[in-house]
Structures are given as structure tokens and as C-alpha cells.
Amino acid sequence: xxxxxxxxxxxxxxxxxxxxxxxxxxxxxxxxxxxxxxxxxxxxxxxxxxxxxxxxxxxxxxxxxxxxxxxxxxxxxxxxxxxxxxxxxxxxxxxxxxxxxxxxxxxxxxxxxxxxxxxxxxxxxxxxxxxxxxxxxxxxxxxxxxxxxxxxxxxxxxxxxxxxxxxxxxxxxxxxxxxxxxxxxxxxxxxxxxxxxxxxxxxxxxxxxxxxxxxxxxxxxxxxxxxxxxxxxxxxxxxxxxxxxxxxxxxxxxxxxxxxxxxxxxxxxxxxxxxxxxxxx
Amino acid sequence: xxxxxxxxxxxxxxxxxxxxxxxxxxxxxxxxxxxxxxxxxxxxxxxxxxxxxxxxxxxxxxxxxxxxxxxxxxxxxxxxxxxxxxxxxxxxxxxxxxxxxxxxxxxxxxxxxxxxxxxxxxxxxxxxxxxxxxxxxxxxxxxxxxxxxxxxxxxxxxxxxxxxxxxxxxxxxxxxxxxxxxxxxxxxxxxxxxxxxxxxxxxxxxxxxxxxxxxxxxxxxxxxxxxxxxxxxxxxxxxxxxxxxxxxxxxxxxxxxxxxxxxxxxxxxxxxxxxxxxxxxxxxxxxxxxxxxxxxxxxxxxxxxxxxxxxxxxxxxxxxxxx
Numbered sequence: 001x002x003x004x005x006x007x008x009x010x011x012x013x014x015x016x017x018x019x020x021x022x023x024x025x026x027x028x029x030x031x032x033x034x035x036x037x038x039x040x041x042x043x044x045x046x047x048x049x050x051x052x053x054x055x056x057x058x059x060x061x062x063x064x065x066x067x068x069x070x071x072x073x074x075x076x077x078x079x080x081x082x083x084x085x086x087x088x089x090x091x092x093x094x095x096x097x098x099x100x101x102x103x104x105x106x107x108x109x110x111x112x113x114x115x116x117x118x119x120x121x122x123x124x125x126x127x128x129x130x131x132x133x134x135x136x137x138x139x140x141x142x143x144x145x146x147x148x149x150x151x152x153x154x155x156x157x158x159x160x161x162x163x164x165x166x167x168x169x170x171x172x173x174x175x176x177x178x179x180x181x182x183x184x185x186x187x188x189x190x191x192x193x194x195x196x197x198x199x200x201x202x203x204x205x206x207x208x209x210x211x212x213x214x215x216x217x218x219x220x221x222x223x224x225x226x227x228x229x230x231x232x233x234x235x236x237x238x239x240x241x242x243x244x245x246x247x248x249x250x251x252x253x254x255x256x257x258x259x260x261x262x263x264x265x266x267x268x269x270x271x272x273x274x275x276x277x278x279x280x281x
Numbered sequence: 282x283x284x285x286x287x288x289x290x291x292x293x294x295x296x297x298x299x300x301x302x303x304x305x306x307x308x309x310x311x312x313x314x315x316x317x318x319x320x321x322x323x324x325x326x327x328x329x330x331x332x333x334x335x336x337x338x339x340x341x342x343x344x345x346x347x348x349x350x351x352x353x354x355x356x357x358x359x360x361x362x363x364x365x366x367x368x369x370x371x372x373x374x375x376x377x378x379x380x381x382x383x384x385x386x387x388x389x390x391x392x393x394x395x396x397x398x399x400x401x402x403x404x405x406x407x408x409x410x411x412x413x414x415x416x417x418x419x420x421x422x423x424x425x426x427x428x429x430x431x432x433x434x435x436x437x438x439x440x441x442x443x444x445x446x447x448x449x450x451x452x453x454x455x456x457x458x459x460x461x462x463x464x465x466x467x468x469x470x471x472x473x474x475x476x477x478x479x480x481x482x483x484x485x486x487x488x489x490x491x492x493x494x495x496x497x498x499x500x501x502x503x504x505x506x507x508x509x510x511x512x513x514x515x516x517x518x519x520x521x522x523x524x525x526x527x528x529x530x531x532x533x534x535x536x537x538x539x540x541x542x543x544x545x546x547x548x549x550x551x552x553x554x555x556x557x558x559x560x561x562x563x564x565x566x567x568x569x570x571x572x573x574x575x576x577x578x579x580x581x582x583x584x585x586x587x588x589x590x591x592x593x594x595x596x597x598x599x600x601x602x603x604x
Contacts, residue, residue, distance in 0.1 A: 128571050256424075
């Protein structure tokens with residue numbers, strides 16, 4: 001399967017919107033120290049101040065600048081999203097394609113593990129494991145990756161099974177190519193588009209899960225994240241503070257997730273020709 | 282389709298969860314009893330109780346024997362004792378489970394129905410204005426995390442407008458009975474259920490819409506038109522019914538997501554189900570409760586998936602002949 005990713009994404013309005021919005025978040029994350037203006041963890045005596053020229057979005061209950069927290073929060077979300085997407089897509093690709101090529105008992109074992117993990121809600125496992133192992137950023141990344149590769153592996157396997165029967169793969173096998181060579185040189189390159197979509201959706205899920213976990217108080221208390229901001233702001237919904245504290249944090253998190261979703265969906269018509277010729281708003 | 286493989290998958294899933302809850306505390310450095318119960322609980326325990334627990338879980342023996350003891354305790358319904366709630370974990374969970382079942386069941390049914398209807402209507406009008414608006418709207422909604430939707434609903438309808446209750450599942454000490462009680466429960470359900478429906482509509486909707494688009498090209502749709510069937514009959518009895526099948530196979534997967542959603546939404550609305558219980562257990566480091574909830578949730582989700590597998594051939598006769 002060969003698709004022109006750039007054309008598919010920029011060809012639809014929603015794809016362009018997604019790229020633009022994600023671009024803004026990436027800029028916030030990369031240039032955070034220049035954009036923020038304050039140290040997001042610095043506590044000041046000026047608590048719960050409404051927005052002003054000095055504090056664009058006011059301050060929170062311990063006098064931290066909300067705008068700076070919002071800007072630095074982009075770093076955590078993107079870092080977690082990107083790392084988890086890399087790791088879990090790698091796992092999906094390796095386990096899915098090797099299961100398809102090797103087959104037999106190995107295939108059965110991998111697929112049963114996939115089935116097993118797909119049904120059980122990962123969040124409860126995460127909570128239990130985090131309760132024991134702590135919840136530093138890297139523990140979260142590894143946990144999210146270990147619990148996130150299964151659905152992708154199933155899709156990769158299905159695709160690899162059909163690729164396996166293609167003539168160029170059969171030809172390579174006739175010339176004596178081993179499984180490792182076949183996976184690296186013939187299967188993985190052709191899986192590109194599928195892996196890209198898998199990458200996008202695991203990034204989306206990781207950002208969502210990290211925010212959710214931080215929202216229920218699981219996460220490194222030293223790093224400022226959008227989920228943690230919402231968790232803190234939740235106590236103050238009876239004050240007007242939610243307008244410039246809770247709302248921006250929730251909106252920027254939603255914007256990030258929507259942007260990633262739109263990019264992913266703009267690739268879908270190309271992945272599934274049956275939906276082709278469709279006008280996606 | 283109830284095949285042997287899916288049954289095996291369920292058994293493996295449950296074994297993996299069992300193994301995880303068993304190994305995690307025991308592989309932690311230090312006293313396993315402390316890891317299982319948490320250090321605060323341990324301070325309150327008498328030495329006799331400690332000795333009894335070591336004996337009961339065979340903590341002084343090999344890992345294999347410990348696992349045997351762990352499983353046999355489980356099958357007798359002993360999930361441990363919660364020091365925070367001062368009750369056996371099993372009783373704590375059973376007290377909360379009905380609320381979660383009510384919340385999850387109601388939202389799953391409503392969001393699936395709504396998603397199927399909207400998906401059918403949208404797919405039927407593919408590419409036209411109503412379809413495009415609905416698609417863009419629902420896809421954006423899909424990006425809003427359930428806890429954020431919940432918080433927004435809470436702030437708008439609970440705090441600002443003050444028309445719906447802020448927290449809980451019942452008005453405490455109201456002494457309502459009969460119809461009044463029913464209405465009270467319903468009033469407390471409105472916001473959490475709405476939050477869950479809004480957050481989980483997209484999956485059903487997108488899948489139904491996509492299948493609808495493929496189904497509309499099938500030859501039997503042309504036949505239906507040629508026979509002069511009414512639009513509604515074509516749309517629902519012919520195209521719609523066939524577009525529902527993939528949705529039902531997916532219900533199992535979505536159940537997991539709705540349960541996750543319920544966790545967050547329950548926390549936002551302090552709804553006294555398993556999700557809120559999990560939150561309390563995290564706050565008070567009540568490890569036995571966390572383990573118990575994980576086991577029970579896994580068991581419920583697997584059982585529901587099993588049911589879907591059983592029901593599926595009834596809805597799609599083709600599956601019965603396929604094997």
C-alpha cells in the first residue's frame with residue numbers, strides 16, 4: 001500500500017486544521033521558556049488572582065501563573081504522547097509482523113495475549129501498577145506502551161499476512177531470505193501507512209491517558225501537566241477561577257486530542273478505499 | 282461467534298490479571314504483608330492477626346504455594362480486608378457495584394442507540410451538509426476527555442444554573458421511597474450519563490456511518506429500491522440492520538472504554554460506584570481494595586464480552602453457517 005501522506009493530510013480541511021493546531025502546541029512546547037514568562041512551579045503569595053496584564057490567565061490557589069503552567073504542560077503531553085507512540089508502534093510492528101511470518105504456536109500465543117489485553121480496561125491495571133511502582137514520567141511511558149500495542153499488532157498482523165503472499169516476498173523467500181530479512185526489508189516498509197495511523201492513534205490515547213491519570217492524582221507531582229491543573233482546579237469550581245484556570249486547561253487538552261484525531265482521520269479514506277471519494281468535512 | 286479461541290483468550294486474560302495482582306505486591310522489596318496491606322494498615326494490626334495472615338496466604342512458603350493459597354482464598358470470595366472502610370473488600374465492592382452497573386449499562390445502551398441512529402442518518406446523506414456538520418461535530422466532541430465534559434456539565438448545570446444535583450447518587454437522609462426515590466436516582470444520573478454518552482458517541486457513530494456507506498452500494502439496496510420500498514424501510518430495515526453488525530462486535534471493546542470513562546465521570550460527580558471507590562482507594566492507599574476492584578472489573582468486562590459472543594450468531598445468521 002502506497003499513499004502520499006502529505007497530500008492526504010493537506011488535502012482535507014480537517015487534516016489542515018489538525019496540522020495547524022498541533023503545530024501551535026508543538027511551538028508552545030519547544031519555546032516554553034520564552035513564551036511562558038514565569039516559572040510554572042514558582043509559588044507566590046498572590047493566589048487566585050483574576051487575569052491581568054501581568055498574569056494572562058490569572059494565578060492558581062498557590063499563586064502559580066496559570067498561563068505558564070499551560071505552556072509547560074504542552075511539553076509533558078507531547079513528550080508522553082510521542083514516546084509512547086514510538087514504543088508501542090514499534091512493539092505492534094515487531095510482534096504483529098513476526099506473528100504473521102513465523103506463524104504456528106508463536107502466532108497463537110501472541111494473538112491470545114493480544115485478545116486478553118484488548119478487553120480488560122488498561123486504566124485499572126495502570127492504577128494498580130502505579131500504586132506500587134510509583135508514577136514518575138518514565139514509569140508511565142513504559143506502562144502506557146506495554147498496555148497500548150495490542151490493537152495495533154492485530155492490524156499489522158492482518159496486513160502482514162496478505163503481504164506475505166505477494167509475489168516480491170515469495171520471490172525473496174525463493175532466493176533464501178530468512179524471516180528477519182523479510183520483515184526488515186519487505187514487510188515493514190510496506191506497512192508504513194498502517195504504522196503511521198497506529199502511531200497517531202497511540203499518541204492520542206497516551207496523551208488522553210496521561211491527562212486522565214494526572215487528573216485522578218497519579219503522576220509526578222513535580223511536573224506540571226494539564227491533567228494535574230484540572231485536578232487542582234476541580235476544588236475551586238464554586239469560584240469564578242474555573243473560567244481562567246479549569247477551562248483553558250481542559251480546552252487546550254481537548255484541542256490537542258482533536259487535532260491528532262483529525263490528522264488520523266484524514267488518512268483513513270486513503271487506508272480504506274471502500275470509503276473513497278468521500279467528502280470529509 | 283463463540284469459538285474455542287475466544288474462550289481461551291478470556292481465560293488467559295483473567296489469569297494474567299490474577300498473576301499481576303498476585304506478583305506485584307510480592308515482588309516489592311520488603312515485607313510482602315506490608316506491600317499487600319499498605320504500611321498504615323499494618324500499624325493497626327495485632328501480632329496475632331499478622332501471624333494469621335502470613336499463615337493464610339502461606340507468605341513464609343514458596344511463591345508457588347503462595348499462589349495456590351491466593352487463588353483458593355479468592356474462590357471463597359475472600360478479597361482481603363479494607364482497613365479504611367473497616368469491612369471485607371468483597372462487601373465494599375458489592376455495595377458499590379450496582380451503581381456502576383446502572384451508570385455504565387444505561388450510558389452504553391443510550392450511546393449505542395443514539396450512535397447507530399445518527400450513523401444511519403448521516404451515512405444515508407453522505408457528503409451533504411447535515412452529514413458533514415454532524416461528522417465534524419462528533420469528531421471534535423470525540424477529542425474532549427470524558428472528565429472534562431463531566432466537569433463542564435457540572436459547572437454549567439450544577440453550579441451556575443443549579444438545576445441538577447452536584448454529587449452522589451441519592452439525596453442523603455431524604456427518606457424517599459417509591460416514585461420519589463426513582464426520580465431522585467434519575468435526577469442524579471442525568472449529568473454523569475450525559476457526560477458518558479457525549480464522550481462515547483463517536484465510536485458507534487463513525488463505525489455505523491462507515492458501514493452504512495459500504496452497505497448502500499450493495500446490490501440488495503438496488504433491489505429494495507426497485508421494489509419500491511419506502512425510504513424509511515430501505516434505510517432502517519435493509520441498510521441499517523446490516524450496518525449494526527460491526528457495532529455489536531465492537532461493543533465488547535467499547536465496554537472497556539465506557540468502564541474507563543465511568544471511572545473518571547464517577548470521580549467528577551462523586552458517584553458512589555467502583556470508579557469513585559478506586560479514587561478513594563488511591564487517596565487512602567487501600568491496596569486490597571485496588572486489587573479487588575481490578576479483579577471484579579476484569580471479571581465483569583470479560584463476562585460481558587462472553588455474552589456478546591453468545592448473542593452475535595442470533596443477530597447475524599451468516600455466522601452460524603460460517604463455522
